[in-house]
Amino acid sequence: MPKPVTIFTDSLPVSTKWATNMSWKKRIGQTVVPRLSAYNRVLDKLYRKGVEIISSEGLGEKTGYSAAQIRKDLSFFGEFGQVGRGYYVKELEDAISQILGLDTTWNVALVGAGNLGSALLAYPGFRERGFKIVAVFDNDLRKIGKKWEGVVLRDISEMQEKIKEEDIQIGIVAVPVEAAQQVVDMLVLSGIRAILNFAPVRIVVPEDIELRSAELSSELECLSYFLTNEKAVG
């Protein structure tokens, strides 16, 4: 017998399974979504191994997060567990997939077909998780028209048209720093709604656009910090 879930404005009962009318719109912290992604990966592996049920503690061991953390994270979205038993692996995986929006395929545009761009294009992990790069743009005339990984390289000028045509919602930016903001502006104008940026610069986007930046060198700099300070050899 599920308990009512408290909402922003008022409260209403919610069915046992998640899926309902987004009634769980409490404010979600910045930290939980990346963790859901991790839970999901582990659940997927467990499912393929034939594990049917797992406790928050078990999932904690596999993911590296605390059992309490996992229970709290999930509780933002609903009640997925069986009290006294744990979580049914398949059921929880499906629920999280739905929460993350991974129950559909996303069309993705990639801008920049240099080293990094072409690696991302060939990276199988994106496709596996439902992200399909259906358009690649570059401004290097020698590359335009060539077919890489089954996708034709297009000139940047075709961006707007192609993004509309293919209903692309997500853009990946893998261009040099100097070009990054400009490319992002173009993507926004083309109607894209979320951007993953690999250029190590601060990018500004309108409020309604979601932006994430993956700073490769910055990660190494953090390691460098810890080597020179925290974990310095006596």
Added chain:
Amino acid sequence: MPKPVTIFTDSLPVSTKWATNMSWKKRIGQTVVPRLSAYNRVLDKLYRKGVEIISSEGLGEKTGYSAAQIRKDLSFFGEFGQVGRGYYVKELEDAISQILGLDTTWNVALVGAGNLGSALLAYPGFRERGFKIVAVFDNDLRKIGKKWEGVVLRDISEMQEKIKEEDIQIGIVAVPVEAAQQVVDMLVLSGIRAILNFAPVRIVVPEDIELRSAELSSELECLSYFLTNEKAVG
């Protein structure tokens, strides 16, 4: 006239410039180091533009962090500003570089010469920030012995020897999930002290090894979440 800095065990005065005996070992939060990296990049750009001095507010505008945040972050490490004036760009950049350990070059080993691995090898951003990939390992016999970007591909079996020989402290793991933990274990045995992992699995390392993971798909999954939920079109 710099104030004494309070330490864990006792306190002692600190010279105007940072640089001293790690006296600033208050506990630094997980969040500040990545920000230092961002400050540094902006300072570098300002310096090359000829800007000599900047306030925390000015730096805040450029980096996207609040002025208070910046001041607090820096205050963990010392006093770098001129009250009433701001921060001398060059001086602050040098200080942060030193804090991050970017005043030396780090030798880096790359494991995995697939798509992602070779893109990382060719990525100029690492070298620019002082990270030099001096060894690349793979287990694909067809690749071994070939020279890429000036670096000879070696068999994984040579790892231990080469890492000692070149005094490599940092390892980058760009192998498939199945192999990742095993590769990390080998790196650790070879005496590496920090690892940047690109495989989307949880990796465990001994306490004294610093590990960071860059999860490419996870970033996209976060975007997917925000598209399906927070920023859903009415």
Added chain:
DNA sequence: GTATGTGAAGTAATTCACAGCT
């Protein structure tokens, strides 16, 4: 006047601990 450096206040994230269900 101007802007730092920093305690104090305010938020956010995490962990505790346990009532309540199976």
Added chain:
DNA sequence: AGCTGTGAATTACTTCACATAC
């Protein structure tokens, strides 16, 4: 007996606001 879901407690992080210095 076992484990979830969740308020309460704790800890971490950020912002405020101002005394202090130039």
